[in-house]
Amino acid sequence: MGYVQQRRESSLKYQTRCIRAFPNKQGYVLSSIEGRVAVEYLDPSPEVQKRKYAFKCHRLKESSMEQVYPVNAVSFHSVHNTFATGGSDGFVNIWDPFNKKRLCQFHRYPTSIASLAFSNDGTTLAIASSYMYEMDDTEHPEDGVFIRQVTDAETKPKST
Numbered sequence: 056m057g058y059v060q061q062r063r064e065s066s067l068k069y070q071t072r073c074i075r076a077f078p079n080k081q082g083y084v085l086s087s088i089e090g091r092v093a094v095e096y097l098d099p100s101p102e103v104q105k106r107k108y109a110f111k112c113h114r115l116k117e118s119s120m121e122q123v124y125p126v127n128a129v130s131f132h133s134v135h136n137t138f139a140t141g142g143s144d145g146f147v148n149i150w151d152p153f154n155k156k157r158l159c160q161f162h163r164y165p166t167s168i169a170s171l172a173f174s175n176d177g178t179t180l181a182i183a184s185s186y187m188y189e190m191d192d193t194e195h196p197e198d199g200v201f202i203r204q205v206t207d208a209e210t211k212p213k214s215t
Contacts, residue, residue, distance in 0.1 A: 066093045066109055075129040084138055086126035090114050094152045113142030130171035132210045141168025151212040159209045165196035180205050
């Protein structure tokens with residue numbers, strides 16, 4: 056299939072940072088610089104399109120101010136169809152797209168999360184922590200690559 060199957064407008068208002076297809080090929084997740092993630096479905100039927108949604112994430116509340124961070128990376132867990140997001144806040148979150156819940160949040164990494172990748176069997180998550188020049192050229196922590204073993208407790212959807 057070497058042709059465009061669908062063309063869509065982004066459901067997010069601001070610049071897209073990452074897009075990843077569901078492992079089951081039924082939809083995709085896209086992220087933006089406004090600290091939002093959208094879950095979209097490919098089937099154009101109205102009943103399926105009613106399931107699409109967007110949510111806020113990678114935000115930190117300090118006193119009465121909310122700091123919004125870009126969501127730079129998305130990676131799907133191939134076994135559970137959950138996904139990880141990485142933001143310029145330095146956090147990695149694991150999400151259940153079907154129950155619309157955050158499953159867990161890992162400790163804060165030294166600087167922005169630039170890229171994420173689950174292993175094919177879903178037992179390992181590679182995390183690239185790298186300054187993304189959000190605040191121009193300023194002093195920042197050293198870039199690093201972190202390899203984390205993940206468990207079903209962190210990545211498997213909870214039963215409803």
